[in-house]
Amino acid sequence: MSDRGRISTCKSRALLTALLACCLFVQPAFATGWSLILQQSQIGLALPDVHTDDWQITGIRADVVNSVEADNRTITVHFKPRSRLQVASLVHDAAGTPTQLDNVQVDLADVTLTINLGGTGSLADRSTIAGQVVIDVDQLQHPQLKPQGWRFEGTVSGALTDLNLDGQLQSDSGLVADVAIRNVMGEFLAARIAMDVAGKNGGKALADTLAAWPELLELTAGQIQAAASLRLEPGVPLVLDGSANFDGVEGLIDRTAVTDLSGRLLVSLDDGALTARFRDVTVGQINSGIGIGPVRFLADYRALQTAPFAGVLDIQQAAASFLGGRLRVAPGAIDLAAEPWTLPVEVYEVSLERLLQVYPAEGFSGTGELTGRVPVMVSADGIVVEQGKVAAIAPGGLLRLPAQRLQAMLGSSQTMEQVVDALQNFHYSVLDSTIDYDNKGRLVLDVRLEGENPEVRGGQPIVLNINLEEDIPALLTSLQLSGRVNEAVTERVRERLQQSGQEAVP
Structure with missing residues (x-):
């Protein structure tokens, strides 16, 4: 950059900083009408780390190119191409389940920030943001997920204290999900996630994303439509409601072939209790060498969140055709914690x-x-x-x-x-x-x-x-x-x- 360019950038920074300071802290002096337009400025800022009970955010840097429109009522900042917010590390630890995002980059090229100078409440309450946003995460780490990169493309809207994200999330392994997130600062984080997994490629993407996916489980055909809603509040256990619809799913479990799996799985997590409901589940055939099927299954399962595989399975129906006859498990409850069951x-x-x-x-x-x-x-x-x-x-x-x-x-x-x-x-x-x-x-x-x-x-x-x-x-x-x-x-x-x-x- 030439000396003249550096001087111009410094002047823009100084002017914008002085303007914001005057507007925010000496507002009564501008009681009469006024306006200002700054066509373009470039600002690079290293921001302080954030440390709260649940959040640890470090290495925050903003590099923005923007234009500013201001008067005695509002300040509007239009972010231009090459505007980017970077975070070296973001850690959220709620109820002992840590989530870590490394090297987060937020592209703000089509985002507008509006500050209401005449409103009440905190500056964050009076600051709203809207526009298209792209978020890249080099690596996301969570106990239920395999570490890998993720990318979000969608819209951001709302006050800084009540922020909404709505768009599409994709992992490096190819898993795609539609997500809607609302974060009310200090109160709750709510999200809805929906995905459609189809065929062998969809099954592989799911296997390469979920940490608990069995190594010898492979999906080869069919469709799974899954959706989940979750809510996090400070000091309160996670609340979750989810469902998965299976349609003609086929695959392998170790050396067993499963064909034409259809039905619904309903899952909820509330106050530390896990509930799963199997509804209208049918399997064309389960074959490890001798075929069993069609299979029909209807059951409920309840367990503690801390011991998800040591709950009670309440079977209402479990029957299968087998070699011209049939197999059946009588309705009843089975305590999986009481081995052998x-x-x-x-x-x-x-x-x-x-x-x-x-x-x-x-x-x-x-x-x-x-x-x-x-x-x-x-x-x-x-x-x-x-x-x-x-x-x-x-x-x-x-x-x-x-x-x-x-x-x-x-x-x-x-x-x-x-x-x-x-x-x-x-x-x-x-x-x-x-x-x-x-x-x-x-x-x-x-x-x-x-x-x-x-x-x-x-x-x-x-x-x-x-x-x-x-x-x-x-x-x-x-x-x-x-x-x-x-x-x-x-x-x-x-x-x-x-x-x-x-x-x-x-």
């Missing part, structure tokens, strides 16, 4: 024929329907089943199990040879089984069969007691590799087996 799964009219069809062993076939009850106990150590009961519905049915497979499963003793012979064509009237499952994945079936094989012992009645064991994780891996889920799950299983040095053979 039990999920009582009731089994109705499951087709034995279809069950044997999905079992990865050629030649197994049968008829009949199964019913029973399986208490599934869940804890931090995993899933356990003790003394589940499943039995065939009268009048029974038919079992045909190939000899070679049975010998591999049961052994080759003389007693087992008789069992193998009988099960080549076994007409059963009774099939009772006890189910036990440990947290290592070992399933134990104690099966009691009553019936006859017309080709063995002249068709005389036979009673068989058989003990079977199955490695369920290995069984599911085999089913997943066989392509019975989808290619994405099969690929995940192959990658995991390669990482562990095992062969991916169905």
Whole structure:
């Protein structure tokens, strides 16, 4: 800049500073009408840090290019291009949940500041701001979010003590949300956020934004419309109301494929209490190797904000189609804090024929329907089943199990040879089984069969007691590799087996 330019800028600064001082502090001297227009000035100011109970703002600097119109009633400042407010660090800590914004830059190029000289109240009360604004944050840090940059584009309006922001917020990962914020200084901060997440790209943006997003959860299709309203007041817990509408959502949870998830989730947080309501939730299929679905679910969940995963789940409806029959969890309340908690799964009219069809062993076939009850106990150590009961519905049915497979499963003793012979064509009237499952994945079936094989012992009645064991994780891996889920799950299983040095053979 030339010496003349520097002198002109200094004069503009001095003139504007003197004008503001006179207008604000010696206003009675200008009781008669007057006016002033300053076409353009450039000001650079380093402002003092702000420290309050909840807010810590440091490194504040304003670099503005503006024009000023003033008279004995108002001062109007029009900010021009290259007008910018910068903050090195902004920290808000409410109820032990800190939020930090680093290197905040506010573009004021289309903003107008109006100061009412004749009004009552503080200078901030009498100063209003309006216009388009762009806010860039190099990095936002919050316990619920992954650290990254954010950008806001929208409008600002209102008094400095009652400020409104309305526009669109976007993260570096691509998550986009419509936001409306109102901050009444010293009283409350209220916000409404709405977003529409669609398809695989939307799911990835959500995963790259939320800190609690499970690593092995992937959305591949469908739409999620989410909205939330929140309110913060000094010394008062956060109040929040939110909702999420799911429409045809599909994806993967570890090695499980989920298709056609639809329904609503309503969430509220008030006075330290968290409430979630699941409404009209349906899932086309949940498939880890054997498909379950359609699924219908209706429930309420209540917990303390300080222990969100140790609340009470009140189930009104939980039912699913399964192998020609259905599974159901009886309505009731489950205390997730009382480990192990039990999920009582009731089994109705499951087709034995279809069950044997999905079992990865050629030649197994049968008829009949199964019913029973399986208490599934869940804890931090995993899933356990003790003394589940499943039995065939009268009048029974038919079992045909190939000899070679049975010998591999049961052994080759003389007693087992008789069992193998009988099960080549076994007409059963009774099939009772006890189910036990440990947290290592070992399933134990104690099966009691009553019936006859017309080709063995002249068709005389036979009673068989058989003990079977199955490695369920290995069984599911085999089913997943066989392509019975989808290619994405099969690929995940192959990658995991390669990482562990095992062969991916169905």
